[in-house]
Amino acid sequence: MSNAQPLERAVGEGNAAPARQQRSAEVLKVSTRSRPSAVAGAIAGVMRENGSAEVQSIGAGATNQAIKAVAIARAYLSEEGIDIVCIPSFIDVAIDDEERTAIRLLIERR
Amino acid sequence: MSNAQPLERAVGEGNAAPARQQRSAEVLKVSTRSRPSAVAGAIAGVMRENGSAEVQSIGAGATNQAIKAVAIARAYLSEEGIDIVCIPSFIDVAIDDEERTAIRLLIERR
Numbered sequence: 001m002s003n004a005q006p007l008e009r010a011v012g013e014g015n016a017a018p019a020r021q022q023r024s025a026e027v028l029k030v031s032t033r034s035r036p037s038a039v040a041g042a043i044a045g046v047m048r049e050n051g052s053a054e055v056q057s058i059g060a061g062a063t064n065q066a067i068k069a070v071a072i073a074r075a076y077l078s079e080e081g082i083d084i085v086c087i088p089s090f091i092d093v094a095i096d097d098e099e100r101t102a103i104r105l106l107i108e109r110r
Numbered sequence: 111m112s113n114a115q116p117l118e119r120a121v122g123e124g125n126a127a128p129a130r131q132q133r134s135a136e137v138l139k140v141s142t143r144s145r146p147s148a149v150a151g152a153i154a155g156v157m158r159e160n161g162s163a164e165v166q167s168i169g170a171g172a173t174n175q176a177i178k179a180v181a182i183a184r185a186y187l188s189e190e191g192i193d194i195v196c197i198p199s200f201i202d203v204a205i206d207d208e209e210r211t212a213i214r215l216l217i218e219r220r
Contacts, residue, residue: 067198087196
């Protein structure tokens with residue numbers, strides 16, 4: 001499976017509001033610098049709107065931020081009676097014409 | 111929530127067969143040195159036996175290995191018609207009398 005989208009921008013970096021690159025696909029790209037609470041807010045927003053969300057990360061630092069974000073989003077959403085689960089898989093993405101393996105976390109309601 | 115078990119040994123390190131510390135709780139403790147495929151085999155085994163499994167990791171490197179292991183276990187088990195999901199949360203664990211925050215991945219059948 002190949003995804004040609006570069007991970008040039010990530011959610012929850014710095015003080016900027018979490019940006020969603022693609023409204024249709026709702027892929028939240030997480031970097032090492034992403035703040036887990038900001039990404040969690042973005043996940044919660046997408047879950048409320050769409051019922052599912054997708055988070056992608058490359059590397060241990062980014063994947064760690066991503067999984068922390070899911071744990072925080074779970075706490076946010078459980079207060080609203082929304083119970084989320086996460087389905088991890090590998091996905092190949094192209095970064096600067098180089099193929100990298102990313103972790104894809106598909107988030108769904110249980 | 112506190113868990114007094116130290117993470118002194120982890121599954122899938124080196125060439126040793128993945129060890130399960132606690133038969134009852136089935137907590138698989140993953141370190142940076144754990145091989146994801148070995149941990150995945152352990153997860154698959156526990157899922158087949160018990161229907162649920164718990165993975166714990168401390169730090170970005172270990173959490174990355176843990177989530178990769180879940181992705182691999184998902185592939186193993188889907189061939190047997192078992193569809194797994196993962197529920198991340200934070201858990202406080204005591205390591206050498208110091209409290210650390212671990213990531214707990216609860217793995218269940220969908």
